[in-house]
Amino acid sequence: MHAPPDQLGPDTFRHDLVLYSSAEELAAVAVPFLRAGLEAGAAAVITTSDPSAAILRDALGDDERVHVLPRGEVYRDRTPAAITAFRRLAERVTGHGHTQLRVVGETWFGRTPREWLEWQRYEAVLNEAMRSWPTWGLCAYDLRQLPDELVDSGLRTHPHLVDAGGRRPNPHFTEPADYLRALPVPDEPLEATEPLLQVDDAKDFAGLRHTVGARLAQLHGSRDALEDLHLAIDEMSANAVRHGGPPVQLRLWASADRVVCRISDGGTGMDDPFAGYGPAHGDDLSHGGMGLWLARQLCDHVDVVDGPDGLSVRLTTLLR
Template sequence: MNWTAAGGKGHPPAAGFVHDALHYDSLDDLVDVAVPFLRGGLDAGEAAVVVASDPATAALWDALGDERLVVLDRAATYGPRTPGAITSFRRLAERQRATGASRVRVLGEVDRGATPREWLEWERYDAVLNEALRGWDLWGVCAFDTQRLPGPVLASASCTHPHLVTSQGRTPSTGYTEPATYLRRLPVPDEPLESSPPRFSAADVADFIGLRHAVAAELAGLTAPADVVEDFLLAVDEMTSNAVRHGLPPVSLRLWTAPDRIVCTIADGGPGWDDPFAGYGPAHGEDLSRGGMGLWLARQLCDHVDISGGAHHPGDGGARVRLTTLLR
């Protein structure tokens, strides 16, 4: 295919972040579309990178046959949590730019997990990426295996990627939704544990040190790696501190534990966050000395961070952050 507009008309997209989706039915289908994309980048002096499943990577490597192709480990690049994936691609762009590449073309294929909860996290990621990588010289093509992925995941691709690509070329996605609007519309999943009595609760947080000790004591008896528990405890600290500093009283905390997960909600009477991209990078960019890292750290330390109430769901009253860590 000609990697321009459908039918081969026009020119490749201009510099800056480009975010396309590719649905493929077979490895031959993937090769037919992705190899010209990668080869076109190499011929233009750009870097070409594959971050995909083992079968897809092997097929693309065999078909392209170019030692300049960069193959990255999928698990290490995307990581288990979405803010880490955003950081990985920024670092990738910086490394390739240092080698003289004018742009980086990436064929990426996320392992989207096996549950609707995991699918939602990566759906959020796809929408956030449009803003988080804005201005970066990356042209990403996200591959979706139509034989393996469920219908809701495949349908979300057209909403979170401005263009779709096939063997006929690139076409604007008619379902694409402006990222902030799309993120605000996504549901906050139910957590069944919240309908049961909490293992621990604090109705009006005032003593940070005492609260930390109390939560740590509740978590001490869990059958879980110490570093997992410590990460969760740090996320609770960060979100409680945020609620006290930026929200309105009273600040409350509730904690639940189950054999497979730990859940904690921190609530306050304030307006909450109106920024749907909050926590997918430091609040003040590269200047970490200015703080604003609490929610960003929490998203990296926990498997799921859900925000409700406040500006997100005004009818709920107050603002609430729910932290969930899976005990694998």
């Protein structure tokens, strides 16, 4: 178990939550938070909805140390890209002499429960992925907009709560690994239908790559998205061979709006809920460990199921 963030040094990630129901409530917490950071030599970033960003920027005045970033630049389509964006921001500001990066951010969860899940995972993963980065994040959750399920998720993934009365430990916080393991793997109705491609014991992987590519080429949709999926399938098939055990199986389904591929192996599995949110060996990519990380960036949804018979990775790409 990690020590609570306020017992750690200034170079350690802090991950706070403010729940608000009006712009005034948000400003009452976020403005003092950013001002205190500026006084301590930190850089300040606001990446929220446009109305919230305008109110906070006006309250802080014309200070060149305050940067307003479009929410879409940070909370991108894929969660690993958002983690990378925050790491690069922290690296950039500390390289320019700032002691810390302070961020007020509003996570963009998407429009459907299936999209929400990726960002619920992200909020938990962030506690581990940013643990040694000099960043203090204040996540703003608008109670007028977010469903109860997402508010509950926020309460479970942020170690501290902040309101106008101050900052305090969050009694609802759940250890990130435990939270991630407890999240459900959503049902995929396509898996109950006849697959477009079924391979029960893959041994010829050059042939498998060609066969998968030929099936994907028959589908209508974004060529870029299908090529990304093809690469992700190839990476996950290679992972199954290197790290899993026989038989390596593959199922591919397609509908008018999405393509789903499940790659399974009969190995001992992998009990690491943080896998794939960064290269396994950090910035030194020569050691490998990129497969699942690439898949999470190339596909809209990646579900990892660690079962008694081995490991399965389900990749989903939307046909936009």
